[in-house]
Amino acid sequence: MTSTIAITIQNISHHYGERAALDRVNCEIISGAITGFLGPNGGGKTTLFSILSSLLPIQSGNVEALGFDLRTSATTYRQRIGVTFQAPALDRRLTVQENLTHQGHLYGLGGRELAERSQKLLEQFRVADRCHDVVDTLSGGLKRRVELAKCLLHDPQLLLLDEPSNGLDPGARHDLWQCLEELRADRGTTIVVATHLMEEAERCDSLALLDGGKIVASGSPSALRGEIPGETISIVADQPEELRLRIQEATQVDVRRTGELLRIQQADCQELLHDLVSSFSGEFKTISLGKATLEDVFLARTGHRLAGDE
């Protein structure tokens, strides 16, 4: 991995009417790495994604990507990027092959070159046997694979993926990420992922946590997790507030509640876990012990959970 900067985002703000979706966001995205924007729905990541994919105009601030100013050189920039949206941008009435052919034409590819690249990509994404099938007959996972094949036809330097695991089963998610990692390693493609899933965020080289239109933390997943030392006990209960007060009273430790989830953080939680299991057995649905997760980092930075906030 090199330390070249692929994208520089400077003071980007974006409003929908009165509502600020992005508020003076600053960020640098490393070339040849997988960078994730992690945040809840409504946190601003899709707006930022839309700006990076040149779908939304820049209202305020600047973005320089792959050496191009997005305000002035969007068309040239578009030749070098591949974008996958949450909903596959496929024509469901056309066949897989027809979708790829149209995509190739939009990017100036044609003839033998297009046919060969389509064939190779469809084989590599294991959809070559469905190339004459109408897209509507494919499962969500297969559609996503076709979408990825389509986006890679013109060999983009930058790949932007919005919630790439949407509609994929665990096996297909694994395949997708393996493919992204190979792209990064073999072609040096810069990959930007917008996600609200922890497991996707963990696979990124670098992360920016977005909430309320602002970047609340950034760094590698391990560095971010390292912000919260010690261990965490997580408890899911039916009566969380009542249980929280009783645990605090009994153990004199600080118990934080978010929804039905209770969390206790301290250097060594093993003995406390044992006490809680024996004293409050039957009062919780689940109890678990682990190192801090990105969810904990998000919670610590924002005061609310990543999931289920919208």
Add this chain to the structure above:
Amino acid sequence: MAHTELFHSEAPPSSRRAPAAWLGIWTLTRREMVRFVRQRSRFAGALAQPVMFWVLFGAGLHGSFKAPDWATGEMSYQEYFFPGIAVLILMFTAIFSSISIIEDRHEGFLQGVLVSPLPRWGLVVGKLLGGTLLALLQAVVFLLIGHAMAALGLAPPMSTAPGFVNAALLMFFMTAVAFSLTGLGFIMAWKLDSVQGFHAVMSVFLMPMWLVSGAFFPAGETGFLAWVIRLNPLTYGVAGIRRLMYSGEFPLPVSGALPSLGLCLAATLLFAAVTLTGSISVSRQTVSRKSSRAARKRK
């Protein structure tokens, strides 16, 4: 997955060069045609209904129809209505083609085109050409069906006689009318979030526009309605098609109620230029956020 071979391919594809817009335009036009062929109900909707209108209204209103002054010989209502139905078919097909922009947006396909290097004008031209060709094809099928029915005695005889050169001119003229209507549909479809909304616009705007174009009843030379008809750009489309149909041996006389061919051509080309410019202009506006959300929710 083993991706090694592809990702190690040495030469980047030729897409690093600025892609030619014509290839993108051609691909979008072709896509419209393929989609149309795969949705046979569209063909029925855009052709069968107008043919039924022509036969039923023609038969029903024949008795109460008084041929306009400029009519040559004995003009039945069906004969009068014939160019109007051709325009209705152009309109239906053009509009149905434009509606697919809403569908493209909801399904995400449009976003894929918007982030491609194809300039916005290329997107517009590709979409409009697709709709135009489909509309022209259906109108020609109708003209052939109409004449075949008249020849077989299934419809009253018609004295239309365009001649070879004017038949070619008629094709050109109908292309211009279809292009302008597809453009009008594009402008509205880009602004609307739902197909239902588009149908509402169709009912309160497009159908009345067709009704007061001289397609359904002859325009008078005075009065409020005469002015509405004169100001309606579709009037010149209907009149131009009518004139070209009779422009062979016995052309229709020049009359205040039936604009000249030159005026029809100028007005129609102007209408097409205005809707094309309008379409390119709206296509540069951001796709509505509501629609983008709808696309995501579709998942």
